Amino acid sequence: MALTIDLAGQVALVTGGAQGVGRGITDRLLAAGATVAVVARNEPADLPAGVSFHAGDVRAPEVAPALVASVLDAHGRLDLLVNNAGGSPSVAAAEASPRFSTRIIELNLLAALHLSTAAHPTLAATGGSIVNITSLSGLRPSPGTAAYGAAKAGLLNLTRTLAMEWAPEVRVNAVSPGMVRTELFDDYYGGPEGAAAAEATVPMGRAAAPTEVGDAVVFLASPLAAYVTGADIDVHGGGEAIALHTILGH
Numbered sequence: 001m002a003l004t005i006d007l008a009g010q011v012a013l014v015t016g017g018a019q020g021v022g023r024g025i026t027d028r029l030l031a032a033g034a035t036v037a038v039v040a041r042n043e044p045a046d047l048p049a050g051v052s053f054h055a056g057d058v059r060a061p062e063v064a065p066a067l068v069a070s071v072l073d074a075h076g077r078l079d080l081l082v083n084n085a086g087g088s089p090s091v092a093a094a095e096a097s098p099r100f101s102t103r104i105i106e107l108n109l110l111a112a113l114h115l116s117t118a119a120h121p122t123l124a125a126t127g128g129s130i131v132n133i134t135s136l137s138g139l140r141p142s143p144g145t146a147a148y149g150a151a152k153a154g155l156l157n158l159t160r161t162l163a164m165e166w167a168p169e170v171r172v173n174a175v176s177p178g179m180v181r182t183e184l185f186d187d188y189y190g191g192p193e194g195a196a197a198a199e200a201t202v203p204m205g206r207a208a209a210p211t212e213v214g215d216a217v218v219f220l221a222s223p224l225a226a227y228v229t230g231a232d233i234d235v236h237g238g239g240e241a242i243a244l245h246t247i248l249g250h
Contacts, residue, residue: 007033010080011075019044022085022133027210065118104151105147127170136239
């Protein structure tokens, strides 16, 4: 019999799940049969049918328990938390204000910590799991996004620490994407020509589709990964060449 992934009956909470990488994760979880709840500050206009929206700024610690409670009220259970919300504009470290750096770390690291701890009792009861969306910026120097890179490095450490603390009840894993062709991809690299030059540095010759990050999340949430915890899957098409930093102007 062929191996399949069926997440029917499972409820997933995806932060930032309405657009970009998060939308790719949402779409692939839906395709696997899961029920999906997404979190964002503002309700999007084009959520897929059946996806529930829960408003909240995940940077605020007090929001985390309320979000978990809201999902439980809507769906009766929670099996998967995907800490995806994150990102940062490019600002040189010497030019970034303390408030800017603090907010970036709140979004990319502390939000995941607060939501994970709030969801822990529920996930432990269901034998659920957590997937943290990190970045190659957490594995290498991150010129232009110092606070972001430091936060993502911290998120990888948090993943491994929680995996040890919470096993065997809750599995905790990470996915580290490289370049992903989201709605903002061309703008980030200065237009189509810059984006094409950046993609040319990837051994696979292109950026990932958001759904390809979603496929890694689906695997980690599935019974096929029942013995996988504390792991990090790099979805980067073979890695980034050093020349990428020249393209970015750093």
